[in-house]
Amino acid sequence: MKVNINGIETRYVLSNEGGGPWLTFIHQLGGDLSVWDQLAGYFRDDYTVLRYDVRGHGKTAVSAQPFGVIDLSRDLAALLDALDAPTTHLVGMSMGGMIAQQFALEHPARLDSLTIADSSAGTPPEARSMWDQRARAVRTDGMATLVSATLSRWLTPDFQAAHPEAVEPIREVLTQTLPEGYAMACEALRDFDVRGKLANIRCPTLTVAGRHDVGTPPATTQAIADAIEGAQFELLDAAHLAPIEQSHRFAALLETFLEKPV
Template sequence: MQVNINGIETRYVLSNEGGGPWLTFIHQLGGDLSVWDQLAGYFRDDYTVLRYDVRGHGNTAVSGQPFSVDDLSNDLAALLDALGAPTTHLVGMSMGGMIAQQFALNHPSRVDTLTIADSAARTLPEGRAVWDQRARTARSDGVAALVPTTLGRWLTPGFQAAHPEAVEQIREVLAHTLPEGYAMACEALRDFDVSSKLGSIRCPTLTVAGRHDSGTPPAATRAIADAIEGAQFELLDAAHLAPIEQSHRFAALLETFLERPV
């Protein structure tokens, strides 16, 4: 399905077989909504599951001008408005986790619960050059040039060897991400910093990290939990895409978390 959100044609998939509460998944940089296929299938009987392609990713159009994570948060708010969702449980991975944090700060009354995986509350000054370099590479050589090193960060060698079909799908989506969409997202993540504001988040929060994540060390995700009162932190035996690599364990954690009394 396509809908125009803030002037951008945006792809989304809505699975509401269960007709239950809204549950929204937000993908990583260089990903698209397909990364959530398995988890969406797990939850669709009990929730109204929404997945969408962030601007410049998948089948969502590239922005005509630079944008911030705050803008990406506003895209999500407009999408929920268009679909008639007053509130949602929110799950974000990596870049999606940054968007989820920003959304929870901007629209606290619309978040039932917040789940953040393999993400950070800010980019440290010494990390800004990494985002600039990735943006330059995407623009000059295409995102395909970043695939080998990115997959090495995203998934452990053991998972890559055991699940070649899943890895190939992730590889294809990454390699075909539009260079300008990827580059502008890199620049948005470079400038992201909500670390001083997280204490104002009051919704139930679960954070999940991969033990072998070299790109976003588990300590960065734990720091989010430490900043939000009552937040839960879990460590999985995975690299950066922990909810995908440990999908059964993540689904069990998320199911338990969503069902706890609020």
């Protein structure tokens, strides 16, 4: 399905077999909603599960203008409005975790719980040039220039060798991501920083990191939990896409977390 959100044709998939509370998943940079296929299947009998492609990713159109993570948060709010979703549990991975943090700060009344995986609350000054370099690289040479290095950060060698059927769809989506959509998102992440605001988040929060994540070390995700009162931190035996590499463990953690009384 597609809907016009803030002037951008946005693809989403809604699975509401269970008709339960809303549960929204947000994908990583260079990904799309398909990365959540397995987890959506796990939860759809008990929740109204929403997945969507962030602007410039998957089958959602590229923005005509530069944007920030605050705009991506407002895209999510507008999508929930369009679907008549009053509140939602929110799960974000990597870039999706940044969008989720921004949404939690901007729309606290619309959030039932917050789950952040393998993410950061802000880019330190010394790391800003890395985002600029990635944006330049894909604009100049296309997505293929980043695929090998990106997958090596995203998934451990053991997982890649054992589960090619899971790796290939992720590789294909990354390869087919529009360079300008990827580059503009890199620039949005470069400028993202809510580290000084996290204490304002009051909803139940779960954070999850991959033990072998070299791009976003576990301490970076744990710092988010440390800044949010009562937040839970869990470490999985995985690289950057921990909810995918350890999908059964992540599903169990998330299920237990969502069932806790508020």
